[in-house]
Amino acid sequence: MSERSKPSIFWLLGAIALPLMGLMVKFRFHDREKMPQTGAVVITPNHYSNIDPVVIGVATWYLGRLPRFMAKASxxxxxxxxxxxxxxxxxxxxxGGSTRSSAALMAAKELVTKERAVIVYPEGSLTRDPDIWPMRGKSGAVRLALELGIPVVPVAHWGTQNLMARYSKKINVFPRHTIDVKVGDPVDLSEFQGKPLDNKTLTAATTKVMDAITALLEDLRGEKAPATRWNPAEHNQSETGRF
Known part of the structure; x- marks a missing residue:
């Protein structure tokens, strides 16, 4: 029996969120069979709208997994x-983005023992790229995956900006919007297994994940991303936000 089929608070949250989202959004899934239905997994979506967590949370439910996120302790x-x-x-x-508190480590270990999925935005905040392409990623997702020995599944979505524009707090309810969601193959991080998780290793592994997310988004958008990924540090922009 899948985790989603067991009674939980997600049933209550779903009873509220799913009908409301259904009024505003039609999901169109691509390669949904690539989402593992069992086992621990880190799901890494692109991030460009404040309503992304709701959209991706609902999409993850439809993809057969329960949506859990890294959440600020406060x-x-x-x-x-x-x-x-x-x-x-x-x-x-x-x-500061640390997952090394006792509460965080305990929750992270439960991912493995209870075979759960967790959603981590590797960009850390809404992308600053002018054309809404994924920007440089942070290392939280790959560190979690490499420390726990679980796969990273990249996901891209497009169309959410019509529901809520980047930086906006206004939801555009009508007309009903189509949001495309594409699931990728697990990112091959085998070359980093067993290596010290230093800055060089984490940066290289994060780049592979961001490349995978960007490739999925290119497919959805039908265009190529810029050759150089946007780096907020080079444009004096803050990277504060989600883990």
Missing amino acids: ILKVPVLGWILRKSGQIPVER
């Missing part, structure tokens, strides 16, 4: 919301 202390996040197995991340 959010888990908020009344009601924090309780929901804790009960649904979200992984707390301390300020």
Whole structure:
């Protein structure tokens, strides 16, 4: 029996989110069979709208997995919301993006023992690329995958910007929007297994993941991404945001 079929708080969240999202969005999935239905996995989507977590959370449900995210530890202390996040197995991340707190490590290890999926935005925040292509990634996703020995599955989505534009807080409810979601093959990180997780290793592994996400997005958009990936540090832009 799949995790999604077992009674959980996700049933309550789904009863609220799925009908509402269905009124606004039609999902069009590509290569959905590539999403592993069992076993621990790190799912890495592109990120360009504030409503991405809702969109990707619902899409992940439709793809057969329960959506769990890296969540700022402070959010888990908020009344009601924090309780929901804790009960649904979200992984707390301390300020600065560390996953080395005892709570985070315990939650991360549960990914393996309970064969769960976790969604990590490797860009860390909304992309700053002017044309909404994926920007330079952070190492959190690959560090988690390499430390725990679990696969990274890249995912790209396109069309979410019509539902909520980048940096906007306004939802464009009508007309109903089509969002394409494409799942990729697990990223081959075997060359990094057993190596010290230093900056060189993590940067190279993260680049492979970002290349995979970008290739999926190129397929959805029908165009090529820029040869050089946008680097916020070179444009004096903040990279603060999600893990």
